[in-house]
Amino acid sequence: MAVALFAIAIGATVLLGMAAISYDIPRQMGREFRSYGANMALVPVGSPLISKEATDRARALIPPDQLVGMTPYRYEMVRINMQGYTAAGTLFDEARRTSPYWSVDGEWPDEPGEILIGYDIAEFTKLAHGAVVTITGRASNGGRFRRDMTVAGIVRTGSVEDEFIFMHLAEMEDLTGIAGGTVVEASVAANEEELNSLVARIASEIPDVAPHLVKRLTQSETTVLSKLQSLVFLVSLVVLGLSMICVATTMMTVVMERRKEIGLKKAIGADNRDIASEFLGEGLLLGCVGGLLGVFCGYFFAQAVSVNVFGRGISLDWRLFPMVILVSAAVTIAACLLPARRATAVEPAHVLRGE
Amino acid sequence: MNILELNGVSMIYGQVKALYEVSLTVEKGEWLAIMGPSGSGKTTMMNIIGCMDKPSSGSVVLDGQDLSRLNPSDLTAIRRDKIGLIFQQFHLISYLTALENVMVAQYYHSMIDEDEALGALDRVGLADRAKHLPRQLSGGEQQRVCIARALINYPSLILADEPTGNLDETNERVVIGILKRLHAEGSTIIVVTHDPEVAEEAEKTVFLEHGRIANIVKNAPCHDLASSGN
Ligand SMILES: Nc1ncnc2c1ncn2[C@@H]1O[C@H](COP(=O)(O)OP(=O)(O)OP(=O)(O)O)[C@@H](O)[C@H]1O
Ligand SMILES: [Mg+2]
Numbered sequence: 001m002a003v004a005l006f007a008i009a010i011g012a013t014v015l016l017g018m019a020a021i022s023y024d025i026p027r028q029m030g031r032e033f034r035s036y037g038a039n040m041a042l043v044p045v046g047s048p049l050i051s052k053e054a055t056d057r058a059r060a061l062i063p064p065d066q067l068v069g070m071t072p073y074r075y076e077m078v079r080i081n082m083q084g085y086t087a088a089g090t091l092f093d094e095a096r097r098t099s100p101y102w103s104v105d106g107e108w109p110d111e112p113g114e115i116l117i118g119y120d121i122a123e124f125t126k127l128a129h130g131a132v133v134t135i136t137g138r139a140s141n142g143g144r145f146r147r148d149m150t151v152a153g154i155v156r157t158g159s160v161e162d163e164f165i166f167m168h169l170a171e172m173e174d175l176t177g178i179a180g181g182t183v184v185e186a187s188v189a190a191n192e193e194e195l196n197s198l199v200a201r202i203a204s205e206i207p208d209v210a211p212h213l214v215k216r217l218t219q220s221e222t223t224v225l226s227k228l229q230s231l232v233f234l235v236s237l238v239v240l241g242l243s244m245i246c247v248a249t250t251m252m253t254v255v256m257e258r259r260k261e262i263g264l265k266k267a268i269g270a271d272n273r274d275i276a277s278e279f280l281g282e283g284l285l286l287g288c289v290g291g292l293l294g295v296f297c298g299y300f301f302a303q304a305v306s307v308n309v310f311g312r313g314i315s316l317d318w319r320l321f322p323m324v325i326l327v328s329a330a331v332t333i334a335a336c337l338l339p340a341r342r343a344t345a346v347e348p349a350h351v352l353r354g355e
Numbered sequence: 356m357n358i359l360e361l362n363g364v365s366m367i368y369g370q371v372k373a374l375y376e377v378s379l380t381v382e383k384g385e386w387l388a389i390m391g392p393s394g395s396g397k398t399t400m401m402n403i404i405g406c407m408d409k410p411s412s413g414s415v416v417l418d419g420q421d422l423s424r425l426n427p428s429d430l431t432a433i434r435r436d437k438i439g440l441i442f443q444q445f446h447l448i449s450y451l452t453a454l455e456n457v458m459v460a461q462y463y464h465s466m467i468d469e470d471e472a473l474g475a476l477d478r479v480g481l482a483d484r485a486k487h488l489p490r491q492l493s494g495g496e497q498q499r500v501c502i503a504r505a506l507i508n509y510p511s512l513i514l515a516d517e518p519t520g521n522l523d524e525t526n527e528r529v530v531i532g533i534l535k536r537l538h539a540e541g542s543t544i545i546v547v548t549h550d551p552e553v554a555e556e557a558e559k560t561v562f563l564e565h566g567r568i569a570n571i572v573k574n575a576p577c578h579d580l581a582s583s584g585n
Contacts, residue, residue: 264446267407268504269435269463271428349407352446353398 004250004332005290011243012294012328013301015236019324020302020316022232038098038185039195042202042209049074049180050209057206058184062198066190069097072181074172078137078165085121087135087165089172089181092116098187102161105129106153109168115149116166119156129153135165140178147175184209240327244335251283251339255346262343263351272344279343283336284329291328295321357416358383358512358543359404364413366399366566373399374410375566383511386534386544388554391563397547398516400563404545405438405514406430418511435464439505441515445497447489453500454485457507464508475503479533495526502533513537515546519553531556 042058044050050072059070071094078087092109096102106129109115115135117127127133129151136146155161173179188195195213202211255262262275299316306314359381366374374396381387389397402408403415406422409430415422418437422430434440447456457472476482479499489497498518505513515534519527531553538544546553554560555574562570 260446261448264448265459265463266431267405267434267440267446268460269431269508271431271435271463274463347407349402352407352442352444353402 001250001254001286004247005286005293007243007246007250008287008290008328008332009293009297011240011331012291012324013298014239014294015327016295016298016320016324017301017305018232018236018239019320020298020314021305022229023317023320038187039214040186040188040199041212041214042184042186043212044180044182045208045210047180047208049178049182050184051180054206054209055181055184058186058202058209058211061202061205062186062188066188066194068187068189069094070184070186071095071098072169072184074169074180075182076137076172076176078135080125080133080135080165083125085165086163087137087167087172089167089169091169092166095166098185099157099161101157103156104153105156106151109152109166112168112171113147113149114152114168116153116155117151118162118164119154120162121165122151122154127151127154135167137175139176145175147171240331244331247283247286247332247335248338251279251336252342255279255339255343258343259346259351262346263348266346267348267352275344275346276340279340280333280336283332283340287329287332288325290332291325294328295324298324356383357381358385358418359545360414360416361400361404362414362416364400364403364410364415366396366403366408367411372566374403377413377563377566377568379561379568381543381545383543384538384541385559386538386557387546388557388560389545389547389563390549390551390554390560391569395563396566397563399566401514401516401545401547404512405440406434436508437511439508439510439513441498441501441505441513441518443517443520445489445494445501445521447497447500447504449489452486452488453481453492453496453503456489456500457504460504460507472503472507475507476500478506479503480529493526495522495529498522498526498530499533502530506537511543513542513544515544517547517549519548519550527553 042050042055044054052072055070055072059067062070071091072089074089076087076089077084079085096108104116107114115133117125117133122128125133131151132148133151134146134148136144139145149167155164155166169181188198190198192213199211199213202209265275302314302316357380359379361377361379364374364377365372377396377400389400391397399408403410404417406417407430409423417433420433422433425433447453448459451459453476454469454472457475458467458469461467461472473482473485476485479502481496481499481503484492484496489500492500498521502518505515513534518534519530522530527550534544534546535556544557546557548554558574560572560574561568562572
């Protein structure tokens with residue numbers, strides 16, 4: 001009995017864990033994939049930069065409710081203390097939306113003269129937020145520019161951004177004396193088909209930009225998620241099957257052990273329905289207690305897996321709990337059907353003869 | 356009026372004729388003893404009368420109902436409503452108290468009624484042991500719990516297969532005393548026994564041999580003689 005309880009509890013644990021992970025992680029990952037961002041990039045055609053006018057026309061073509069964010073990036077070489085870095089001019093409000101996974105220590109730039117510096121630069125230069133740095137560089141007319149700027153925050157992404165300096169696009173344009181973005185990135189909440197037609201439209205209506213889908217992200221988004229979910233489904237099914245077999249064999253032994261008692265009960269007037277319902281009732285209790293235990297353990301299991309594998313906590317949907325208990329009970333009862341049949345087949349005459 | 360009629364009842368296991376062409380009638384209120392050597396078919400006969408086995412051939416009429424026409428669930432209903440079983444091995448459920456063991460029979464019959472179950476234990480002199488588990492009771496006490504369980508649903512026929520087989524003399528006396536009282540109250544009793552002292556108490560003794568009735572003896576009503584001699 002204890003074994004059966006244990007089996008069903010483990011089954012429920014895995015079930016809840018898997019259900020929680022397959023339910024929660026994809027949502028989070030979906031958000032994350034989209035935030036890789038930028039699932040569309042516009043590059044200039046026939047000139048080195050994309051004008052603000054072309055960017056606005058492209059923006060107008062994207063349905064507003066699907067546009068998560070859209071921002072130009074303008075890359076220029078700058079120096080701080082004779083050391084060369086890549087500076088990117090951008091619209092911080094939009095960049096926050098296209099790249100929500102950026103983690104910023106300090107503040108996002110707001111006032112003019114505020115910048116973000118990448119984590120690697122901060123490490124190397126020992127600059128903290130609040131520090132004032134002097135940025136120099138070459139303007140388009142051949143002259144040099146020089147301006148003191150305040151480090152508002154330090155951005156960390158684990159990627160190339162860690163080596164960049166980010167400033168307001170307007171200031172970048174002002175310093176270099178030339179307007180426009182090197183590339184425009186957009187994050188559009190749309191499926192692949194919609195994205196494709198959007199790209200086609202932009203390409204045909206705005207001749208001086210070439211739109212590209214950042215394919216890697218949208219495709220991996222769907223395939224990884226569906227693979228993950230079917231894997232989780234399979235594992236849960238296998239584990240439930242194993243629990244069921246374990247419960248069934250345990251209950252079979254229980255029936256064998258209780259042959260005498262069952263025979264006696266039948267002899268004094270228990271009919272098959274009484275015997276079967278006693279066993280199924282026991283199964284139901286077993287399933288519910290096991291399920292409850294499993295929900296409890298599964299919660300911690302899911303948390304642990306989520307934290308260790310995906311590096312984040314899980315937000316559990318409470319509706320999963322009764323569902324898991326229900327499934328456990330159903331599985332246990334199903335597992336008890338055969339043993340219950342066995343129990344009803346016990347012949348009182350044979351058993352009471354002492355065979 | 357006959358409560359039980361066996362007409363040419365046979366029970367054949369492969370080559371073994373456990374019971375062969377047995378005919379017998381039992382009147383309401385009668386106390387019958389069945390004796391015979393081991394393997395003569397006593398238990399086989401009790402199982403057939405107690406609706407736990409169907410005979411290979413022949414008919415059994417219990418309380419006006421032909422058992423051979425009934426399906427298993429009807430037979431279960433008859434066991435529940437008409438038969439009280441007393442076993443040599445007691446067959447109490449080990450994890451239930453004396454009282455609960457009696458109430459199990461109530462449960463399958465109709466509804467549990469603790470006071471009534473206590474009353475049944477009281478009738479066999481065990482009211483003070485109601486909360487004890489079978490292993491805390493002596494063999495004689497366990498047999499009395501078994502009797503209380505058999506009586507709880509007011510059976511029309513009490514079947515006892517070697518009720519004193521596992522008991523010492525003192526406890527045998529107690530059990531015989533209870534059966535006597537039941538008989539005096541009008542119960543019909545069939546008791547299988549090896550013990551002539553038990554058989555003597557019955558009105559009639561049926562001797563089985565090799566599955567056949569070898570002899571039927573009417574016992575002298577000794578206690579009546581004793582009372583009239585006074
Ligand atoms: N299920 C069975 N299968 C085969 N043979 C059986 C079965 N039950 C009983 N028998 C045989 O039927 C015969 C009568 O058995 P039964 O149990 O009725 O004897 P009994 O008179 O009660 O003996 P005892 O005094 O030892 O209890 C025996 O030979 C026994 O081996
Ligand atoms: Mg016997």
